[in-house]
Amino acid sequence: MARIEQRTIVDMISHGKRIDERSLTNYRDLKIEVGIIEKANGSAQVFLGKTKVMVGVKVETGDPFPDTPKEGILTVNAELVPLASPSFEPGPPDEKSIELARVVDRGLRESKAIDLEQLCIEAGKKVFIVFVDVYVLDYDGNLIDASAIASLAALLNARMSNYEIKDGEVIYKPGHKNLPMKNHPITVTIAKIGSSLVVDPCLEEEQVMSARLTAAIEDSGRVCAMQKGGMEGLTMEEVKAAVQIASKKANEIRERISEATK
Amino acid sequence: MNWEGENLFQEKRPERLIDPNGLRLDGRKLDQLRQIKLEVGILDKANGSAYVEQGRNRILVAVYGPREAHPKHIALPDRAVVRCRYHMAPFSTEERKSPAPSRREMELSKVIREALEPAILSGNYPRTSIDIFIEVLQSDGGTRCAAITGASLALADAGIPMKSLVSACAVGKVEGQIALDLSDLEDKYGEADMPVAFMPSFNTITLVQMDGSFTLEEFAKALDIAAEACGQIHEMQKTALKGKYLSIKEEVEEKGEVEEAGE
Numbered sequence A: 001m002a003r004i005e006q007r008t009i010v011d012m013i014s015h016g017k018r019i020d021e022r023s024l025t026n027y028r029d030l031k032i033e034v035g036i037i038e039k040a041n042g043s044a045q046v047f048l049g050k051t052k053v054m055v056g057v058k059v060e061t062g063d064p065f066p067d068t069p070k071e072g073i074l075t076v077n078a079e080l081v082p083l084a085s086p087s088f089e090p091g092p093p094d095e096k097s098i099e100l101a102r103v104v105d106r107g108l109r110e111s112k113a114i115d116l117e118q119l120c121i122e123a124g125k126k127v128f129i130v131f132v133d134v135y136v137l138d139y140d141g142n143l144i145d146a147s148a149i150a151s152l153a154a155l156l157n158a159r160m161s162n163y164e165i166k167d168g169e170v171i172y173k174p175g176h177k178n179l180p181m182k183n184h185p186i187t188v189t190i191a192k193i194g195s196s197l198v199v200d201p202c203l204e205e206e207q208v209m210s211a212r213l214t215a216a217i218e219d220s221g222r223v224c225a226m227q228k229g230g231m232e233g234l235t236m237e238e239v240k241a242a243v244q245i246a247s248k249k250a251n252e253i254r255e256r257i258s259e260a261t262k
Numbered sequence B: 001m002n003w004e005g006e007n008l009f010q011e012k013r014p015e016r017l018i019d020p021n022g023l024r025l026d027g028r029k030l031d032q033l034r035q036i037k038l039e040v041g042i043l044d045k046a047n048g049s050a051y052v053e054q055g056r057n058r059i060l061v062a063v064y065g066p067r068e069a070h071p072k073h074i075a076l077p078d079r080a081v082v083r084c085r086y087h088m089a090p091f092s093t094e095e096r097k098s099p100a101p102s103r104r105e106m107e108l109s110k111v112i113r114e115a116l117e118p119a120i121l122s123g124n125y126p127r128t129s130i131d132i133f134i135e136v137l138q139s140d141g142g143t144r145c146a147a148i149t150g151a152s153l154a155l156a157d158a159g160i161p162m163k164s165l166v167s168a169c170a171v172g173k174v175e176g177q178i179a180l181d182l183s184d185l186e187d188k189y190g191e192a193d194m195p196v197a198f199m200p201s202f203n204t205i206t207l208v209q210m211d212g213s214f215t216l217e218e219f220a221k222a223l224d225i226a227a228e229a230c231g232q233i234h235e236m237q238k239t240a241l242k243g244k245y246l247s248i249k250e251e252v253e254e255k256g257e258v259e260e261a262g263e
Helices: A003-014 A095-110 A143-157 A203-208 A236-260 B103-119 B143-157 B184-189 B216-262
Strands: A030-034 A042-048 A051-062 A073-080 A120-122 A126-138 A159-166 A169-178 A186-193 A196-199 A211-217 A223-229 B036-040 B048-054 B057-068 B081-088 B128-138 B167-174 B177-180 B192-199 B204-214
Touching: A003 A186, A003 A196, A003 A203, A030 A143, A030 A236, A042 A143, A051 A143, A073 A095, A073 A143, A095 A126, A095 A143, A095 A186, A095 A211, A095 A223, A095 B103, A095 B204, A126 A143, A143 A186, A143 A211, A143 A236, A186 A203, A186 A236, A196 A236, A211 A236, A223 A236, A223 B103, A236 B204, A236 B216, B036 B143, B036 B216, B048 B143, B057 B143, B081 B103, B081 B143, B103 B128, B103 B143, B103 B192, B103 B204, B128 B143, B143 B167, B143 B192, B143 B216, B167 B184, B167 B204, B167 B216, B177 B216, B192 B216, B204 B216
Parallel strands: A073 A126, B081 B128
Antiparallel strands: A030 A042, A042 A051, A051 A126, A120 A126, A159 A169, A186 A196, A186 A211, A211 A223, A223 B204, B036 B048, B048 B057, B057 B128, B167 B177, B167 B192, B192 B204
16 A cells, blocks of 8 residues: 555544544444345345455254264354455465454354254264355455354354254254354454554555454453454553443444344 | 273363362462473574473474565565464374364464564564464463463574563453463363463553453453563563573683683
């Protein structure tokens, strides 16, 4: 990015103005669509400003982990597909996509968003595995929040067939039920630019930020995950302030997801 | 003992993590660090190196650089490229870990690099790379923090100019109480774990991650406790670095005495 552009963004933010005329603590326009991929158990597409992320949820059966024989499995993967940005190249997941998947996963896992014990088919032998696949389609900043919103919406949208267990086998019955969801974690990503904290950085803001802090807030207001990123640091006060901002913004986003998945 | 297919060193879930006297499994108090041993300059071929023992963690860090950036296209025109590899030895964990880099190791390599970059004056060495290699020889909780502590020492040992050392420590919640420097069992069976890396002289946090559950108040209190512990670790790092120069100084003085006696 040209230096003059960098300086302009930083300068404007020090005066409380952003290049897209938002306030420092506002999200970009958020649009959430669900149920767009019929072959998936659940799906959602999120437009956060110009960032576009699609998430598909597939539910399959498999072996439980040996140390949690009565729990279903959640697994999150993220693909930064090359069509989403001139900077994404084809290949196996790199550190950015791995970090993205693991941060989204942490928010869902630590808040126990899915009641994994209800996904047990036969203890120690068979459980349901919930695959959450994050597909970034257009990268214009703040993939973490867009992916987390889409993941939660897709999980709330997901349906699995009714079933009963006979002789250790799953027999599917007519009708569908939702995934057993018991929490709704929201990640809020805040970028440090100059000495200001801005919520939901767009791509240009990410390119000038010195660091970012993502906090996942669950229904009760507790923090269940955090991740600092970026090449610089944040002061103690900035970290505490960012978490406070995150806890206030989380409810707004949670309501939007709730509306979209009614 | 069953020799077939049973892990002989399986640690079972302990009944209690904190006893009625407020002491943890290893006898520590809630606000106590594990025993830490730091050594600098222990590898011959690396430009800088350090060895960290923290509780049962055993971590080796080597720094190569500033050196020519390979492949050439990663070189930056105005500063050094900092690369970091966090890797665990297959025998470092209870269950053998495959030597292939896991997703966790890739994420940790990134966050550790981002914890150290703020301290490195990379602008001094354009078009070079500074490579940090971390090998966890034995892992018992809090390895990314011990690794950052060691990496700061290795960078200093390599003579790479830094704004500050980076000191790191994890804090968490065990049986409802905030505890410092969690061991592996405490992390597994506790309610929260928050690794923190800190540059004490700049009051700046360069790494903070968290998993589990904290109220906003618990989080703020835990962060303060972590920062204070990082301050203690900072003092140990300075002592370890001075120790390297003190032993060189002693060697030089001894040699001087021998030469004088020989005259």
